[in-house]
Amino acid sequence: MTSSQPLLPPRHQSICRVHEISWSVLLLQLNRLNEAFEAAQATHPSPEAKKIWSEARRSAAKKMRNLQDVAYVDYNTANDFLDFLKALQTGRGNPGAYETLIDSARQAVNETDIAQEALLKFREDLRIVAGKITTLMSDDCKDMTSFQIESSQSMLELATAIEECNALLEEHREELKEVQQQSLDENDNLPSEEEFQMVQEKWLAFEEASGPQAYKWLLLQHKMAGPDDSDEPVITSDNPRNPTRRTNLSKSRRISFWRKFFRRISSCLPN
Incomplete structure (x- = not known):
């Protein structure tokens, strides 16, 4: 193969791991706080x-929507890249497909930024609420040591x-x-059919890994929100949505498409 390497999709394992941590740590610690609060409430009702605390749980659950949105825009970006790749492969020269792809990628970067901020706020909001509850329930010299x-x-676990x-x-985000x-x-040389096929397969796999059956963000939100929302139907899978398209594209420095197209991994194709 050539010394340059194809532009492949972001590694879906990153979002898979975030999803896993959200279930195994964030939800677990939220439940741990809830148990400690319930124990304090049993002896010192307030x-x-x-x-x-109920409002804090609902607020924490809503922040998972920002992580859910990352998966949604990943799915859309993969779909738009495949449309663009098809237009190139068939020689139709579709500038609209290119602009849609760039816009999807920009939205994906923005949603990832928002998700990072939401996680920091998730932790900080719970810290503040825990302090408020301790102060409120300690007013009458109640022992809140356990809580x-x-x-x-x-x-510490959440941090x-x-x-x-x-x-x-x-x-x-960087990917x-x-x-x-x-x-x-338009002056760039197009890749070979073999190279097209390899890149297409990678993006198809990324699209599937970001699809509606890949994650359970909505169920996670339901569990985080607590029993106050138990009368709502439990949704166990997510459905991708199409975020509103924006026509103003980023003015950041562009990198030649085919120069970057052959870049990301080595030994993707046989010599």
């Missing part, structure tokens, strides 16, 4: 504290997990930016 210990330990999630999202920064030069 309607006001209960209201604060304080549990909440402190949970905050570590969210740091890992944001590192994964940052890696994902998406490579797609966003493509430029289309």
Whole structure:
């Protein structure tokens, strides 16, 4: 093969890992905080504290929508890349497909930024709420030592997990930016049929890995929100949606499409 390497999709394992951490750590620690709160409520009932905690759980659940949105825009970006690739392969020269692809990639980068911020707020909001509950329920010299210990330990676990999630999202964001920064030069030589096939297979796999059956963000939101939302139907799979398209494309420096197209992995094709 040539010394340059194909532009492949972002590694879907990054979002898979974020999804796994959200279930195995974020939800687990939220439930741990809930158990500690319920234990404190059993001996020191406080309607006001209960209201604060219920609102905090619902707020935490809503922040998972931002992670869900990353999967949605990944799916759309993969779909748009495949449409663009098909237009190139058939020689139809579809500038609209190119613009749609770049716009999808830009939205994917933006949604990843938003998801990173949402995770930081997830942790900070719970820390503030835990402090409010401790203060509120300690007003009458009530012993809140157990709740304080549990909440402190949970905050440490959340901090570590969210740091890992944001590192994964940052890696994902940088890979998406490579797609966003493509430029289309009609003078570039098109790749061979074999190269087209290899790239298409990789993006098809990424599309499937980002599809409606890949994650369970909605079910996670339901579980995080707690029993107050138990009368709502439980949805166990996500359906991708098409975010509103924006016509203003990023003015960031473009990189020649075919120069970057052959870039990302080695030994993709036989010598």
